[in-house]
Amino acid sequence: xxxxxxxxxxxxxxxxxxxxxxxxxxxxxxxxxxxxxxxxxxxxxxxxxxxxxxxxxxxxxxxxxxxxxxxxxxxxxxxxxxxxxxxxxxxxxxxxxxxxxxxxxxxxxxxxxxxxxxxxxxxxxxxxxxxxxxxxxxxxxxxxxxxxxxxxxxxxxxxxxxxxxxxxxxxxxxxxxxxxxxxxxxxxxxxxxxxxxxxxxxxxxxxxxxxxxxxxxxxxxxxxxxxxxxxxxxxxxxxxxxxxxxxxxxxxxxxxxxxxxxxxxxxxxxxxxxxxxxxxxxxxxxxxxxxxxxxxxxxxxxxxxxxxxxxxxxxxxxxxxxxxxxxxxxxxxxxxxxxxxxxxxxxxxxxxxxxxxxxxxxxxxxxxxxxxxxxxxxxxxxxxxxxxxxxxxxxxxxxxxxxxxxxxxxxxxxxxxxxxxxxxxxxxxxxxxxxxxxxxxxxxxxxxxxxxxxxxxxxxxxxxxxxxxxxxxxxxxxxxxxxxxxxxxxxxxxxxxxxxxxxxxxxxxxxxxxxxxxxxxxxxxxxxxxxxxxxxxxxxxxxxxxxxxxxxxxxxxxxxxxx
Numbered sequence: 001x002x003x004x005x006x007x008x009x010x011x012x013x014x015x016x017x018x019x020x021x022x023x024x025x026x027x028x029x030x031x032x033x034x035x036x037x038x039x040x041x042x043x044x045x046x047x048x049x050x051x052x053x054x055x056x057x058x059x060x061x062x063x064x065x066x067x068x069x070x071x072x073x074x075x076x077x078x079x080x081x082x083x084x085x086x087x088x089x090x091x092x093x094x095x096x097x098x099x100x101x102x103x104x105x106x107x108x109x110x111x112x113x114x115x116x117x118x119x120x121x122x123x124x125x126x127x128x129x130x131x132x133x134x135x136x137x138x139x140x141x142x143x144x145x146x147x148x149x150x151x152x153x154x155x156x157x158x159x160x161x162x163x164x165x166x167x168x169x170x171x172x173x174x175x176x177x178x179x180x181x182x183x184x185x186x187x188x189x190x191x192x193x194x195x196x197x198x199x200x201x202x203x204x205x206x207x208x209x210x211x212x213x214x215x216x217x218x219x220x221x222x223x224x225x226x227x228x229x230x231x232x233x234x235x236x237x238x239x240x241x242x243x244x245x246x247x248x249x250x251x252x253x254x255x256x257x258x259x260x261x262x263x264x265x266x267x268x269x270x271x272x273x274x275x276x277x278x279x280x281x282x283x284x285x286x287x288x289x290x291x292x293x294x295x296x297x298x299x300x301x302x303x304x305x306x307x308x309x310x311x312x313x314x315x316x317x318x319x320x321x322x323x324x325x326x327x328x329x330x331x332x333x334x335x336x337x338x339x340x341x342x343x344x345x346x347x348x349x350x351x352x353x354x355x356x357x358x359x360x361x362x363x364x365x366x367x368x369x370x371x372x373x374x375x376x377x378x379x380x381x382x383x384x385x386x387x388x389x390x391x392x393x394x395x396x397x398x399x400x401x402x403x404x405x406x407x408x409x410x411x412x413x414x415x416x417x418x419x420x421x422x423x424x425x426x427x428x429x430x431x432x433x434x435x436x437x438x439x440x441x442x443x444x445x446x447x448x449x450x451x452x453x454x455x456x457x458x459x460x461x462x463x464x465x466x467x468x469x470x471x472x473x474x475x476x477x478x479x480x481x482x483x484x485x486x487x488x489x490x491x492x493x494x495x496x497x498x499x500x501x502x503x504x505x506x507x508x509x510x511x512x513x514x515x516x517x518x519x520x521x522x523x524x525x526x527x528x529x530x531x532x533x534x535x536x537x538x539x540x541x542x543x544x545x546x547x548x549x550x551x552x553x554x555x556x557x558x559x560x561x562x563x
Contacts, residue, residue, distance in 0.1 A: 028069035029053050029536065031061075035075030035507060038475050039497040040082045040483035045475055050080060052503045055536040059499055075507050078530060079474060082482040082495050083110025083504030084458050087303045088270055088433025091161070092120065092154070097138045097444055099159040099549050104438035105539055107458040108506035108529045111494060111554060112438060113485075115166025116241055116270055117210025120150025122167075122175050122195050134327055136371040136407065137447045148202030151553040158549035160539050161438070162504070164491070164556070166208030166239055167199035169227055170216045179215045179326035184223050192223070193230040203555030205489045206236030206265065211243040211252075212316065214323040214330075221255055228263035234558030235490055237266035237299075246275040249282045250289060257293045257300055265299075266488060271435050272302035272424050273310065275415040277357040283420040287427060294429065301429040301488055306460045308416040309519065311368070311435070311451035313408025314383075317398050319346040327407075334403035347395035361414045362394060366519065367401070368449040369410025375401070379449050383411075412451050412519065425465055425472070431485040432461060441523035452522040456515025459526030463514045474510050490557045503536035 030052040036045045037060075051059040051067065061067055086104060089112035095101055104112065114120070121144060123131070128142045144150050147167050154163050172195040176188050184192065196207055207227045210216055228238035238260055242252035253269065260267025269290075274283040293300045315323060315330065322333050322343050333339040354362065363384035370376050378386055378401075387397040401409050424430055436454030439445045458481060465471040472480070486495025493501050506529060513528025532540035537550035 026068045026070050027051075027053075028058065028067065029071065030503075030533070031067055031069035031072045032075050032080055032505070032507065033072060034063065035078050035080035037497060038079055038081045038478040040479055040486075040495050042476050042479035042483070045079070050497060050505070052505075052533070052536055055503050057497055057499055057501045057503055060497075073507070073531065075531075077509075078507050079478075079510050080497070081108075081478045081506050081508070082497050082501070083506050083532065083534065084108045084481040085111045085113065085431070085485045085491070085495055086434055086458075087113050087431050087485045088116055088305075088435045089113055089438065090116075090436055091438035093138045093140075094437040094439045094445070095154055095159045095161075095163070096140050096157065098440055099157060099551075100440070100545055100547065101160045101438035102440040102545060103455040103525065104434065104458070105160050105532060105545060106529060106543070107456070107526045108508055108532055109161060109438070109458060110504040110506070110532065110534045111162040111164060111491075113164045113166070113205070113433075113489075115168055115205070115208035115239070116435075117168050117170040117208060117213060117216055119147055119165050119168035119171045119199070119204075119208070120153075121145060121147040122171065122199065124175055126178065127171075127174055130326065134407075136369070137444050146202060147199040147204060151203065155551065155553050159551040160534065160545070160549050161551045162534060162554045163551060164203070164205055164554040166206050167196055167204040167231075169207050169209035169219065169224060170213070172196060172199075172227065173215060173219060179324075179329075181215060181218050181324040183218060183220050189223050189226050193226055196227050196230040197233065200231055200234045200236050200556065200558030203553060203559035204231070204236060205556040206231045206238055208239045210241035210270075212241060212245075214320075214326070217243070217320065221259060224259050225262045228259055228265050228267075231558075232263050232265040236556055236558060237268070237489065238263060239268040239270060241270045245273050246279045249274055249279060249286055253286045253289050257289065257298065260300060261293075261298055267298075267300050268488065269302040271310070271433065272304050272430065273416050274420055275310065275413075277361070278355060280417045280420055283417070283423055287423065290429075299488075301431065302424070302427070303431045303433040303485075304421070304424050305433060305435050305453045305457050306421055306425065306465065307451070307453050307457075308418045308421055309412050309414045309451070310416065311410065311412045311453070314365070314367075314398060314411045315402050315408045317347060317350070318343060318402070319350075331403060331406050334399055340399060340403070344395050344399050347398055348393070351395055358415070364414050366412040367409065368412055368451070370405050370448065371407040372405045375405050376447065410448065422465070422469075422471060429484075430480065431488070432457060432481050434458070441525075445523070450522050452515070452517035452519055455517035455522060455524055456526050459513050459528060460515040462508070462510060463528075467510060467513075491554060494554065503533055505533045507531040
């Protein structure tokens with residue numbers, strides 16, 4: 001049933017600034033009156049006033065009940081909800097550059113969760129050296145070594161959103177065996193498990209893998225089970241960019257399910273999708289496999305971004321033998337004339353296997369991120385346009401761009417189906433992750449481009465799929481981005497609006513919330529979010545960022561168990 005749209009309203013009072021640490025004569029620091037409260041449960045909204053003291057919700061009052069507060073906000077006609085949780089964020093580097101996290105904060109995101117395959121630690125000196133070499137437009141010193149040290153660095157620096165992370169399966173693998181393209185020995189797996197246990201003590205939510213990228217492709221299922229078991233000992237789970245989202249989608253979903261079952265932990269598929277036109281029918285089958293596991297009592301979920309295009313490196317089009325051994329070896333191979341020729345031949349052979357629709361999708365690939373100043377003018381062009389300009393075929397263009405930029409080359413691939421986006425979103429166990437950074441259309445960010453999901457993923461949920469298509473109700477959409485991920489990953493007192501919950505709160509207008517980012521112009525802020533508080537501190541007032549940076553590290557169950 002369609003939820004009636006709320007009428008837009010002007011807030012009659014500004015949202016609170018940072019709560020004073022000094023005692024106050026008034027019972028509350030902040031009182032949000034007259035709003036329609038969607039508490040994250042998915043149940044019908046309530047007409048209650050929300051009272052906040054310090055960084056917590058302390059009471060839900062009957063509408064208009066006598067009460068006093070240092071700041072009173074009139075949210076008449078607006079939705080009041082827990083702050084949104086971005087389960088798949090790449091905001092880490094962007095937050096080091098600009099702690100405000102503009103593009104997500106202005107959509108109501110109050111928690112950024114990292115860890116798709118890689119995490120901020122644990123790091124060896126060699127890993128730190130490689131990370132410094134791979135930095136592009138955003139450059140910074142790496143002053144930490146541990147998993148927890150990275151998150152604490154962000155908190156000390158000052159960031160607007162709360163931050164959390166999974167420990168990266170690739171990160172612990174590199175810590176033990178570097179980029180070696182081989183299976184790990186039993187002794188090496190045991191050392192990886194020890195690193196996972198330490199990360200869990202430092203607050204990791206579980207283990208995150210990304211199995212299509214080197215060197216993660218070399219991890220056997222047994223290695224991943226062992227890491228997930230280590231996380232599960234203190235309540236963590238397993239989340240994965242599965243091994244294949246195209247031809248072997250179903251086998252890869254089955255591997256995810258098998259890992260979760262063998263380790264006895266919650267398992268989740270990152271950005272559930274079926275890539276390539278010939279594989280689009282597999283989306284329904286993948287969902288059926290997950291449903292079967294859930295019906296058997298296994299906790300399996302997925303997350304999505306709400307666009308029919310992905311974004312990753314152009315280097316994913318290279319054969320595995322080119323990508324093995326890390327970025328340095330990949331570039332060295334492509335610059336060797338003999339190996340370059342072999343790589344072009346292999347890429348041509350793979351392209352020849354594509355049907356006309358898939359070939360057209362490859363030709364439309366958008367180039368969005370380069371390291372080299374000489375190649376940055378190609379930003380926003382399609383692969384076909386650049387190939388035509390250079391007078392080279394697609395395979396040669398791919399190889400030469402990667403070699404010339406000495407990077408992955410960030411791109412947007414148009415390989416997915418809008419109908420499958422809708423199908424995935426209909427599943428009640430699907431939450432949302434942008435799979436993007438949280439940035440601003442200014443400064444260093446203007447040196448490249450991005451996918452519109454970085455600016456519009458959460459607003460798009462409410463604008464397109466709730467208001468326009470009526471695929472979900474407002475209360476169900478709120479649940480997907482609040483209580484659902486909070487419950488899946490044991491985020492105590494987050495994703496809720498009950499007394500005792502952290503005061504991460506968003507006030508928005510369901511009638512006007514709107515994403516404006518497009519593939520042609522992705523760096524455009526969303527609109528319709530009026531006020532946002534994080535840990536009781538106002539970070540968005542009347543749709544504008546206040547500059548406040550109250551974000552904290554949100555730690556997982558292993559950290560809590562040790563204190």
